[in-house]
Amino acid sequence: MNSLYIASIFIFVVFVLSILAIESKNILKSILFLSAASIFTAIIFVVWKAPDVAMTEAAIGAGFTTFLFFIAYFKVDKLEKEN
Amino acid sequence: MKKFWAIITVLLILFFLGSGLIPDLKIYKQNNLSQKTGKVYLNRTVNDDSPFKEIDKKLYGEANDVENNAANSVTSVIVDYRALDTLGEVTVLFLAITGVIALLGKSKKNNRILFEKPNYILNASSKILLPLIVLFGFYIFIHGHITPGGGFQGGTIVAASVLMMYFAQNNYKLKNNRMKVLESFSGLSFLIFGLLGIFIMGDFLQNFLELGIMGKLFSGGLIPIIYILVGLKVSAELSNVVYEFMGEE
Numbered sequence: 091m092n093s094l095y096i097a098s099i100f101i102f103v104v105f106v107l108s109i110l111a112i113e114s115k116n117i118l119k120s121i122l123f124l125s126a127a128s129i130f131t132a133i134i135f136v137v138w139k140a141p142d143v144a145m146t147e148a149a150i151g152a153g154f155t156t157f158l159f160f161i162a163y164f165k166v167d168k169l170e171k172e173n
Numbered sequence: 174m175k176k177f178w179a180i181i182t183v184l185l186i187l188f189f190l191g192s193g194l195i196p197d198l199k200i201y202k203q204n205n206l207s208q209k210t211g212k213v214y215l216n217r218t219v220n221d222d223s224p225f226k227e228i229d230k231k232l233y234g235e236a237n238d239v240e241n242n243a244a245n246s247v248t249s250v251i252v253d254y255r256a257l258d259t260l261g262e263v264t265v266l267f268l269a270i271t272g273v274i275a276l277l278g279k280s281k282k283n284n285r286i287l288f289e290k291p292n293y294i295l296n297a298s299s300k301i302l303l304p305l306i307v308l309f310g311f312y313i314f315i316h317g318h319i320t321p322g323g324g325f326q327g328g329t330i331v332a333a334s335v336l337m338m339y340f341a342q343n344n345y346k347l348k349n350n351r352m353k354v355l356e357s358f359s360g361l362s363f364l365i366f367g368l369l370g371i372f373i374m375g376d377f378l379q380n381f382l383e384l385g386i387m388g389k390l391f392s393g394g395l396i397p398i399i400y401i402l403v404g405l406k407v408s409a410e411l412s413n414v415v416y417e418f419m420g421e422e
Contacts, residue, residue, distance in 0.1 A: 154333060
């Protein structure tokens with residue numbers, strides 16, 4: 091099977107996940123959708139033979155920024171409770 | 174309305190990406206474009222059975238020129254030809270982290286985010302996982318010129334281990350002053366190696382070490398040294414970001 095066809099399936103999944111991330115009302119859900127979109131983007135990079143970029147995407151996009159968003163969310167929540 | 178524009182944008186992007194699925198146009202077939210650049214680069218292998226052996230000589234166990242000496246050819250672009258760009262990239266990251274510290278560093282006292290009693294299994298297993306994750310990150314940036322990955326990826330994985338410790342243990346504290354020293358040291362060494370290139374060979378960041386045999390750990394001239402420094406710098410910077418975000422007790 092052509093790698094373009096495999097990748098186009100994953101591209102469609104990424105689009106759906108991105109729209110869900112924009113449209114969902116809950117911020118935590120939105121962060122998780124963004125993380126899932128990053129993982130599928132990493133799979134696309136592997137299919138297109140760019141393992142270096144895929145590793146960056148998986149480590150920074152799916153792992154690190156997700157948790158930074160979570161920490162920022164908890165921090166804002168805590169500040170709102172204090173005031 | 175927002176949904177409407179989102180759907181329109183998705184359809185447009187799908188159209189442009191889907192145009193790659195249409196079989197090659199005639200004019201491109203005449204030029205044999207894919208044979209020229211893309212396929213040769215993508216199908217590069219370091220084994221003997223490479224289909225583009227005549228155009229692209231790149232074999233394990235043989236010393237070659239600078240371009241082909243790193244088995245991972247992406248690395249030779251990032252750290253050899255475009256090493257100045259990498260220096261700029263590292264500077265951009267440094268500036269971003271300076272901004273984070275300037276914003277969050279003021280209100281540091283008594284704002285530590287505490288989670289409700291971390292699970293005992295998480296607490297115990299995080300201590301076992303920490304050295305393994307750090308080792309894996311170091312492996313990625315030390316072997317950057319042989320296997321996929323490099324300084325930025327390995328550095329992020331090392332910083333992720335600090336993140337895990339903060340999530341798993343409420344009394345964990347990063348020794349951030351050591352991280353600052355490590356970061357300055359590696360950034361400064363990167364510049365010093367660049368200046369040594371001027372004094373020895375005549376150009377900034379030019380390779381002045383022996384190239385060695387491809388596939389060995391000690392090969393590729395300056396590439397592994399600079400990538401190790403970049404990895405240390407990125408891991409120290411991102412650990413500091415985690416420290417600033419989580420706050421202090």
